[in-house]
Amino acid sequence: MAYNDSDTAGRHAAYAGGPREEDLLPSSAEQSVKVVVVGGFGVGKTTMVGSVSEIRPLTTEETMTQAGAGVDDLAGVERKTETTVAMDFGRITLDERLVLYLFGTPGQQRFWFLWNGVIEGALGAVVLVDTRRLEDSFQAMDRLEECGVPFVVAVNTFPDAPLHPVPELRAALDLPARVPVVTCDARGFDSSREVLLTLLRHLYARATEGDPPSPAVTASPSPSEAP
């Protein structure tokens, strides 16, 4: 239950009418940044968002229309499929002018890829990983690299999941040395905040070092670096 990614049904009704008094931003708020939490289904994205958010997580959705592939037939009938993708998000007010929004992307990754504007414009991303299903995160990492969005990998430590040393995970995920890998408990505030801090320190290091070379160039195996 704590890791349920899809428990969004029926929330809208509870929030009709707008934010509660205590959920209002200061009138001086003027800059917002976006961080996305991506990963496979049930890996704890919504849990992490809820752990650090100052508001109860909200849900936004989008209806995606996609032209059916390979159906450009003689009759000229365009077949389209419609999918509604819901996404939970939370908020952290950092100071009187700066606000961070944290979006947990839905489990069905092939759909949120279609939602333009979710990872575009994101400051960075957290790739949340379940060691029992590492392969679930490959697609998300590929997409982030394509979009040039920097990320850190956070391994959510499920009680019944095997513990792997970080260098081993790094090798299994084929991660370049400069991508930080941390373990976390997505249910915990401190742990989830530490993941965000790891991401921001990573972004800070990148910004002070200038643009690092593209991942394709540096992806050669280098399993020797410290976690």
Next chain:
Amino acid sequence: MTVPEEAEDEPARRKPDDDQPVPLYVVTGGRSESADAMALDLVTLVVARADPHSGQSPEHTALLRMCRYPISVAEISAYLGLPFSAATVLLTDLLDSSQVEVRQTRVEQRQAAADPDLDTLRALIDGLQRL
């Protein structure tokens, strides 16, 4: 001159306790997207510049009330129970009539994200550490 058959009195108006959702094309007046809607990101902060006036749709009125303090498009979408793109269509109406303004355009927000300045990153780190 043609009078459409479906010109009954405001069939689209949503009663407060009506569970039946109004079709989106009614809420947005048949528009699915506008060029200006693309100027809004999920995290664009919007704030009202004027009070709602009589004659505005319930959606526009609700939206304006929500924007008395800065609020993101994602939050607006969540509170209105509308898809993001539908919320941006309504917001664009209010932007066009200068009833709301954005604190940062999507272009500015994306440029800042692609090349974050150190002051912002430091403010984010400091802010998180203070929590």
